[in-house]
Amino acid sequence: MVPIVSIVGKSGSGKTTLLEKVIRELTRRGYTVGVLKHDAHGFDIDHEGKDSWRHKKAGASTVALSSPEKFAVIKDVLQEWPPERIIQAYLADSDVVITEGYKTSWFPKIEVVRKAHSTKPVCAGSKDLIAFVTDVKLKTKLPLMGLNDYKGVATFIVREIIKKRSTSGTVSLVVDGTPVPLKPFIDDLIREGVTGMIRSLKGCAGAGDIELRIKKK
Amino acid sequence: MVPIVSIVGKSGSGKTTLLEKVIRELTRRGYTVGVLKHDAHGFDIDHEGKDSWRHKKAGASTVALSSPEKFAVIKDVLQEWPPERIIQAYLADSDVVITEGYKTSWFPKIEVVRKAHSTKPVCAGSKDLIAFVTDVKLKTKLPLMGLNDYKGVATFIVREIIKKRSTSGTVSLVVDGTPVPLKPFIDDLIREGVTGMIRSLKGCAGAGDIELRIKKK
Numbered sequence: 001m002v003p004i005v006s007i008v009g010k011s012g013s014g015k016t017t018l019l020e021k022v023i024r025e026l027t028r029r030g031y032t033v034g035v036l037k038h039d040a041h042g043f044d045i046d047h048e049g050k051d052s053w054r055h056k057k058a059g060a061s062t063v064a065l066s067s068p069e070k071f072a073v074i075k076d077v078l079q080e081w082p083p084e085r086i087i088q089a090y091l092a093d094s095d096v097v098i099t100e101g102y103k104t105s106w107f108p109k110i111e112v113v114r115k116a117h118s119t120k121p122v123c124a125g126s127k128d129l130i131a132f133v134t135d136v137k138l139k140t141k142l143p144l145m146g147l148n149d150y151k152g153v154a155t156f157i158v159r160e161i162i163k164k165r166s167t168s169g170t171v172s173l174v175v176d177g178t179p180v181p182l183k184p185f186i187d188d189l190i191r192e193g194v195t196g197m198i199r200s201l202k203g204c205a206g207a208g209d210i211e212l213r214i215k216k217k
Numbered sequence: 218m219v220p221i222v223s224i225v226g227k228s229g230s231g232k233t234t235l236l237e238k239v240i241r242e243l244t245r246r247g248y249t250v251g252v253l254k255h256d257a258h259g260f261d262i263d264h265e266g267k268d269s270w271r272h273k274k275a276g277a278s279t280v281a282l283s284s285p286e287k288f289a290v291i292k293d294v295l296q297e298w299p300p301e302r303i304i305q306a307y308l309a310d311s312d313v314v315i316t317e318g319y320k321t322s323w324f325p326k327i328e329v330v331r332k333a334h335s336t337k338p339v340c341a342g343s344k345d346l347i348a349f350v351t352d353v354k355l356k357t358k359l360p361l362m363g364l365n366d367y368k369g370v371a372t373f374i375v376r377e378i379i380k381k382r383s384t385s386g387t388v389s390l391v392v393d394g395t396p397v398p399l400k401p402f403i404d405d406l407i408r409e410g411v412t413g414m415i416r417s418l419k420g421c422a423g424a425g426d427i428e429l430r431i432k433k434k
Contacts, residue, residue, distance in 0.1 A: 016268045020275045027276030034279040035272045042284040045263060051233045051317070052262065055252045058237045059244030062251040062308050067259040068297040073290045073307045080285040089306075090290045091279050092430060100268070174428040175421050182418075190414060191431050197410055201403065204392050208433035211391040213309060214408050216425035 001084075001172055002034070002092050005130075005161045006099040008123055009112035014147060015100055018112055018133060021150035022157065026096065029154065031162065034094030036083055038101030046074060083107075084179040088172040096162050108161060113138065114147060131156060218301075218389055219251070219309050222347075222378045223316040225340055226329035231364060232317055235329055235350060238367035239374065243313065246371065248379065251311030253300055255318030263291060300324075301396040305389040313379050325378060330355065331364060348373060 007015045007022075023033050046053040046063075052074070056063045062075045073090075083102050091097045099107060103123055111123050113134040121138065123129045131143040133153055138144060145152045171187045173180045182190070198207045224232045224239075240250050263270040263280075269291070273280045279292045290307075300319050308314045316324060320340055328340050330351040338355065340346045348360040350370060355361060362369045388404045390397045399407070415424045 016271065020271050023272055023275040023277050033277045034281070035269075035277045036281040036283065037268060037272075039282055039284045042286055043269075043282050043289070045267075045269065045282060045289045047262070047264070050262075051254060052252075052260075054233065054237050055240055055254075058240040060240050060250045060252045062311060064251070064253045064303055064307055065256055065260050065262060066253065066298060066300065066303055067256045068294075069259055070291060070293050071298060071303060072260070072262045072292070073303075074287060075289070075307070076287050077285075081283060081288060083283065086281055086283055086288060086290075088430065089428065090281055090292070092432070094279060170432045170434050172430045173415065175415060175424045176426050180418065180421060186418065190429070193414055194411060194429065195431060197407060198390065198392060201397065201399075204397060207392045209393050210429070210431040211306065212407070212411065212427070212429045212431075213305065213389045214411060214427040214429075215309070215387045217387050217408075 002087060002094055002097050003161045003164075004087065004097045004099060004107045005157055006102050006105060006107040006109045007112065008101065008103040008109045009114075010118050010122055013112040013114045013117050015112050018147070018150060018153065019098060019100055022153050023098070025150055025154040026157065029158070031095040031158070032093070034087075034091035034097040036086055036091060036097060036099045036102075038083070038099065040101075081177075082179065085174055085177065088174060088179055092172060096157065098157075110153065110156075112147070130160060219304060219311055219314050220378045220381075221304065221314045221316060221324045222374055223319050223322060223324040223326045224329065225318065225320040225326045226331075227335050227339055230329040230331045230334050232329050235364070235367060235370065236315060236317055239370050240315070242367055242371035243374065246375070248312040248375070249310070251304075251308035251314040253303060253308060253314060253316045253319075255300070255316065257318075298394075299396065302391055302394065305391055305396055309389060313374065315374075327370065327373075329364070347377060 007019050009015050026033050052063045052065055064073045087097050108130045109123055109128050110131045111121050113121050113136050115135045119136045133145045135147050171191050198204050198210055224236050226232050243250050269280045269282055281290045304314050325347045326340055326345050327348045328338050330338050330353050332352045336353045350362045352364050388408050415421050415427055
């Protein structure tokens with residue numbers, strides 16, 4: 001699976017601004033960055049009156065737009081998709097995925113704590129917490145970085161997340177909507193088995209990246 | 218593959234309005250509708266100043282938002298993705314996908330011709346054209362429906378597209394970014410082979426819908 005890190009912190013602590021600077025810095029260093037933001041209260045992305053807005057409003061469950069430079073998809077879900085599913089389906093081609101929120105997930109987390117806002121971390125004690133970005137002298141063994149030290153945060157993400165976690169896992173599997181974690185041995189087995197099968201198809205002898213979907217009959 | 222139909226016609230002929238009414242009618246009849254709009258000139262979907270806009274602007278190649286009701290993804294591409302790839306990856310769970318544009322694709326097409334705008338069809342003679350929606354008395358053997366006859370168009374789509382084309386294909390395959398069409402026999406072979414493999418994994422004995430991605434090592 002693609003390396004993931006989550007930026008967490010109280011609302012108003014400065015997560016979005018930090019994330020913005022870190023994205024710019026990582027992109028400048030040549031990394032492809034994907035971002036997944038969790039919004040428990042819903043969000044509004046489309047412009048009222050535009051075609052895609054009208055089609056969504058008319059009842060389309062998914063609306064997609066495609067142009068030579070980008071595409072966009074807005075999709076209704078019956079219940080919230082787990083972040084792993086969204087990441088595997090839509091962000092797996094990034095060098096790193098940074099999520100905002102998801103403080104109860106298993107993702108490694110960097111917490112932003114801003115004195116003017118609150119001095120009490122929300123993820124203190126979480127075993128997934130790996131660093132703080134803060135102007136508070138917190139009592140912790142974890143690394144502390146300054147609120148404006150976006151270069152330091154980028155370096156930390158490269159060292160602790162991208163380099164350490166991107167070697168494993170070339171196969172991602174979702175069964176009936178739930179991501180299935182795979183051990184390296186099983187990963188190899190599926191990769192070899194399926195790649196072999198696909199390469200035997202006409203025109204697919206050199207198949208590298210494979211996306212396969214099977215719908216129940 | 219999911220059944221697909223494309224609404225084509227000159228710019229300003231009324232494609233978006235027809236599509237809006239047809240989506241509403243098909244949704245009312247219980248069908249799940251996906252829409253893919255082609256925009257050769259690019260599009261602008263995010264709100265300036267919002268978090269996702271800021272993160273995209275900072276260089277993120279993909280930005281996703283998730284809430285309990287929906288999610289959205291905006292993704293940069295190096296070159297335009299073929300519509301089949303977007304449909305297989307993002308819209309395959311619909312009962313029908315209606316595209317707007319893609320007049321040079323192989324998708325079955327319904328053309329909108331509005332007298333006040335132009336009396337000359339853009340897809341005349343195309344073997345994929347299956348009907349006209351128009352106020353012009355066109356000389357053709359294809360069915361003609363009125364500009365306001367969105368119920369007739371919905372019925373036509375149910376009969377000619379959804380019912381006729383949704384029985385085939387439970388497997389969709391994309392290799393190195395290119396969708397690979399599968400004959401029914403190959404479809405069965407891959408479905409049985411891969412489903413068997415996945416069902417042997419712990420906790421996956423009842424696997425129905427499977428999404429599998431393999432990235433080249």
